[in-house]
Structure formats: C-alpha cells, structure tokens
Amino acid sequence: MTQSSSAPVAPPSYPRIFERSLLGHRSDPIGFTVERGAIRFFAETIGETNPICLDERAARAAGYPDIVAPPTYAIVIEMLTYRQPSMDGRKPMLDLINCDQRRLLHGEERYDYAGLIFAGDQVEVSSLVRAFEDKKGGALELAYVDTTIAHAARGILVTASRCLIHQLS
Amino acid sequence: MTVPNNVGDAIPELSFGPITRSTLALYAGASGDHVKIHIDSDFAKAAGRADVFAHGMLSMAQLGRLVTNWAGIDRLRSLQCRFEAITNLGDTVRCSGTVVERFQQNGETCLRLAVSAQVDNGTRTLLGEAVVAVDPAD
Numbered sequence: 001m002t003q004s005s006s007a008p009v010a011p012p013s014y015p016r017i018f019e020r021s022l023l024g025h026r027s028d029p030i031g032f033t034v035e036r037g038a039i040r041f042f043a044e045t046i047g048e049t050n051p052i053c054l055d056e057r058a059a060r061a062a063g064y065p066d067i068v069a070p071p072t073y074a075i076v077i078e079m080l081t082y083r084q085p086s087m088d089g090r091k092p093m094l095d096l097i098n099c100d101q102r103r104l105l106h107g108e109e110r111y112d113y114a115g116l117i118f119a120g121d122q123v124e125v126s127s128l129v130r131a132f133e134d135k136k137g138g139a140l141e142l143a144y145v146d147t148t149i150a151h152a153a154r155g156i157l158v159t160a161s162r163c164l165i166h167q168l169s
Numbered sequence: 170m171t172v173p174n175n176v177g178d179a180i181p182e183l184s185f186g187p188i189t190r191s192t193l194a195l196y197a198g199a200s201g202d203h204v205k206i207h208i209d210s211d212f213a214k215a216a217g218r219a220d221v222f223a224h225g226m227l228s229m230a231q232l233g234r235l236v237t238n239w240a241g242i243d244r245l246r247s248l249q250c251r252f253e254a255i256t257n258l259g260d261t262v263r264c265s266g267t268v269v270e271r272f273q274q275n276g277e278t279c280l281r282l283a284v285s286a287q288v289d290n291g292t293r294t295l296l297g298e299a300v301v302a303v304d305p306a307d
Binding site: 038041042044045046047048049050052053068070071072075076079080101102103104105106107108109110111112113116 | 185192195196198199200201202204205206212215216217224225226227229230231233234236237238242243245246247248249250251252
C-alpha cells in the first residue's frame with residue numbers, strides 16, 4: 001500500500017480502544033481435550049437433533065469413533081484461547097486486544113472445515129491477530145482474529161476467522 | 170444426498186426459538202462465550218441497551234443446522250456469515266438457504282449456498298454462505 005506524503009491523515013473522530021500493537025501477535029498453542037459431555041451440552045442447547053452429535057452408539061453405527069461436534073462447536077474451542085490463558089496467569093486474547101464488552105459487537109465469523117472434530121480428540125489451538133481496521137470515519141473499529149484447531153495426526157481440522165467490532169459512536 | 174441440489178433450489182427451512190433468557194444462559198455456558206451483554210441485564214442496561222440480546226453465534230449455529238440437516242455434517246466445507254442486526258429476547262430465528270453455484274474445489278464437486286436468518290419482524294439478522302461437497306453424479 002502507498003500513501004502520499006502530502007495527504008494529511010485526519011485524526012480519528014473517536015478514541016480507539018483495541019490495542020493496535022498486538023497486530024501480528026500469535027498466541028501460544030493451547031492443548032485441549034474435546035469432551036463428550038461438552039459436545040452433547042452444546043448440541044442440546046442449539047437444538048441439534050442429529051443423533052451422531054448426541055449419542056455415541058449412533059455415531060459409532062455411522063462409522064465415527066465417538067460423537068461428532070456440530071459445525072459451530074468450534075466456537076467453544078475458539079473461546080478457549082480467549083479465556084484459558086487467564087488460568088495460567090497470562091492475559092486472555094480478549095483482554096490482550098483490550099475488548100470493551102460494553103461496546104463489543106460480533107461482525108463476521110467464518111469456518112473452513114478440513115476434518116470433523118470427535119469427542120476424545122486432543123487438539124491444539126492457536127490464534128493470530130490478523131488485522132485492525134477503522135470504518136465509518138472511525139465510528140467503528142474492527143479487529144480480525146484467526147484461530148486454528150489442529151489434531152496431531154489429522155492436521156488442521158478447522159480454521160476460524162472472526163471479526164470483532166467496537167461501536168465507538 | 171437428497172435433492173434439491175440445482176442452482177436456484179431452496180433447501181428446507183429451519184426455525185429456532187423463541188429466544189428466552191434461559192436460552193442465552195445455557196448457550197453462554199455451553200459455548201464458553203461469557204460476554205456479559207448477552208446474560209446480564211444490569212450490565213446491558215448500563216451499556217445503553219434495552220436488555221440482553223442473543224449471541225450472534227447462537228443464530229449461526231442454526232445456519233449450521235440448516236445446512237447439515239440437509240447435506241450431512243461430513244459434507245460441510247465452509248460456513249460464513251455477517252451479523253447484520255441483533256436478535257432480541259422473544260424472537261424466533263428463521264433460517265433459509267438457496268443453492269447459488271455448482272463448482273469444483275480441491276478435486277470435489279461443491280455447491281455454494283446463500284444462507285440467511287431473520288427474526289419475527291422481518292429484519293434480516295445474518296447473511297452468509299455455506300459450501301458443501303456433493304457426489305459428482307448428484
């Protein structure tokens with residue numbers, strides 16, 4: 001990207017909140033065991049009726065090793081990188097980038113699936129602060145965070161891309 | 170896979186709700202998303218909201234069900250959405266999807282679906298797309 005040296009850059013109309021120095025930061029990988037009860041609780045809560053997400057016998061009968069996580073179960077693993085470090089005395093991702101929960105909105109979410117997640121899986125999760133952006137004359141500020149969920153033998157299972165928004169006006 | 174799978178075909182619709190405080194409390198626990206604006210009315214009102222409102226991801230979960238009820242979980246290659254409006258207490262989330270493209274990707278025949286969610290007053294809350302793999306003969 002090029003920027004003319006003569007073009008004055010208007011100061012943002014609103015004070016920014018996201019911690020912009022975190023651009024490019026990748027969180028230390030966190031190991032996580034996917035629990036059967038947690039998948040079932042999630043599945044029941046969202047109204048999932050597919051028996052392979054609820055009943056291990058149905059899952060095994062369908063040829064899977066255990067119950068299968070519904071597609072957006074990735075949020076549970078994704079949220080872990082946002083919260084888990086606090087248990088280790090480190091700042092979780094939401095605090096690192098200085099999210100203000102009073103002004104926070106979820107802008108976009110994208111999941112790319114390379115493999116299914118099963119109960120019992122050991123996965124490794126890591127997040128990258130990919131970009132910051134200002135919109136509507138600085139009334140909105142956006143943060144883009146990408147999270148990968150990988151399995152030692154089966155490789156990357158899911159890549160999650162999230163856009164978080166601070167409503168500054 | 171079962172029909173419909175031609176460009177322009179709609180897949181079976183799905184609805185979820187009405188959304189209650191219990192729904193949001195359970196979803197916060199099940200998802201690990203503890204952002205207070207969805208579960209703490211005092212916090213939401215202090216932040217200038219009329220009340221708590223639903224997690225966008227709860228509606229996205231319904232888009233996931235919409236597509237996988239039809240295609241099967243193992244067929245889903247991507248799911249993406251933009252959150253356009255909030256979903257309030259009492260709303261029922263109605264999800265629909267239409268096949269918009271058949272294409273090749275990573276050696277697979279895939280269908281792209283336009284998917285969306287709306288609430289009772291007709292406001293569209295989520296707009297996105299899903300990609301599912303299909304048998305070439307389908």
